[in-house]
Amino acid sequence: MNIIGIIASQRKAGNTAFIINQLLEGAKKQGAETEAFGFSNLDIKPCRGCNRCKQSNRGCVIKDDMQKISDALEHADAIVLGLPIYMGQMSAQGKIFTDRLYARFSPRFSPFFKENAVKQKLILSFNQGNPDANLFKPYIDYTKRMFEILEFDVNAIPVITGMRNGPAYEREDLRTSLKDFGSALVLEESPK
Numbered sequence: 001m002n003i004i005g006i007i008a009s010q011r012k013a014g015n016t017a018f019i020i021n022q023l024l025e026g027a028k029k030q031g032a033e034t035e036a037f038g039f040s041n042l043d044i045k046p047c048r049g050c051n052r053c054k055q056s057n058r059g060c061v062i063k064d065d066m067q068k069i070s071d072a073l074e075h076a077d078a079i080v081l082g083l084p085i086y087m088g089q090m091s092a093q094g095k096i097f098t099d100r101l102y103a104r105f106s107p108r109f110s111p112f113f114k115e116n117a118v119k120q121k122l123i124l125s126f127n128q129g130n131p132d133a134n135l136f137k138p139y140i141d142y143t144k145r146m147f148e149i150l151e152f153d154v155n156a157i158p159v160i161t162g163m164r165n166g167p168a169y170e171r172e173d174l175r176t177s178l179k180d181f182g183s184a185l186v187l188e189e190s191p192k
């Protein structure tokens, strides 16, 4: 199983990076191939809305680090999208990444609209400062639905709360539960 993680935060050693890395480590222990991509060392520009991706088979015309991710995205069995909540929504980096998926949905370019194509698994991994897990539930439900409309199989949404109380890496309970979550991702996929 091939799993990639996207860290939609600029903070190299931030909470989202920790969460995604722990999840992937758990998956790796069960034999998955994993790779993480983070906005701290990627230059990914916003979609220009030029619609050139709809006019050819060459995908997005913006030449930046999204191309480094594109190949991995194409071949991933599962994508774990790490989204910190900034001002009640996914971070700007998360939105830039999401908008840039537009090129993949070009009718000519996208593998997603093939007849009977297997939907790609997407895990939306939210984290937030506030301790109340239900605070942004309407937004999180809406985001899940949005990705489902984009033909992703959104199968689980861990919402990690209370980041205002200290960095994620200091929470031993989190380290264990994230590794277990990553491990379960692979075990659920394995033939019984």
Ligand SMILES: Cc1cc2nc3c(=O)[nH]c(=O)nc-3n(C[C@H](O)[C@H](O)[C@H](O)COP(=O)(O)O)c2cc1C
Pocket: 009, 010, 011, 013, 014, 015, 016, 017, 084, 085, 086, 087, 088, 089, 127, 128, 129, 130, 131, 163, 164
């Ligand atoms: C600009 C900004 C806005 C934030 N807005 C919220 C918010 O609306 N609600 C909340 O619970 N936490 C909010 N937070 C806290 C972050 O969600 C939390 O610290 C998160 O773990 C940051 O992840 P990172 O370290 O990977 O960037 C905000 C943090 C920043 C920097």
